[in-house]
Amino acid sequence: MSDLFEITYIDPADTSFTRSAGGMLRMETDRELFPEITVRRTYPMTKPYEYLSVWTKDDKEIGIIRSIEEFDEESREELVTELKLRYIIPAVTRIDSIKEEPGLWTFQVKTDRGDLKLLMRNIHEHIQMIGVNRLIITDMEGKRCEIKDIESLDAASRKHLSKVI
Structure with missing residues (x-):
């Protein structure tokens, strides 16, 4: 029996986040392109840019980002932009x-x-x-x-x- 709670971490060495021509966030690895993804915070209050869960448009989890700081500048900017759009909390x-x-x-x-x-x-x-x-x-x-x-x-x-x- 396989472990149902195995966590897949996304490797920043072979992964990038960009926008499609239509403005959708996408993720590309050395092996696969995910043309439309969403990013969800697992610890929204205490770790807003760590342990982010990445999902396909079909609502299947791809994996977890340990920290956006591990990614290149363009990927970090796209992730921050996506999170700001998803988690709007007026101050x-x-x-x-x-x-x-x-x-x-x-x-x-x-x-x-x-x-x-x-x-x-x-x-x-x-x-x-x-x-x-x-x-x-x-x-x-x-x-x-x-x-x-x-x-x-x-x-x-x-x-x-x-x-x-």
Whole structure:
């Protein structure tokens, strides 16, 4: 019986990532061309550019990239671009208000992508601390935003946030 959990690592020595004429990310090795692939983070918060899972358009895993730093410059740039497209998380620049109504919390925030309104029932299930000063906030509909550094927020935003964390 073969090991069902065997990990295939992608060898940076014989692999490159480029874009097709149509803009699709593709992977080429010494042995094979994958004309349309997707890249998924296995540790999105703690290791965003390490242990990336590469998949075919038919949803079959090709293998794992240990670190994008092992690849040539063009491949690294294409991988970073693909990950930014796939994992868009607006960064909070200001908190306008945090209100509690019976059974519902409402956050009104400004982000680098515009205004955002987040609704949550149990606030502590929707706020994830990443390290000391970083937060990921996910509302009931799955909308997410990130506070990259609480200390970089203005005083009014920090005051709003201090009431709930």
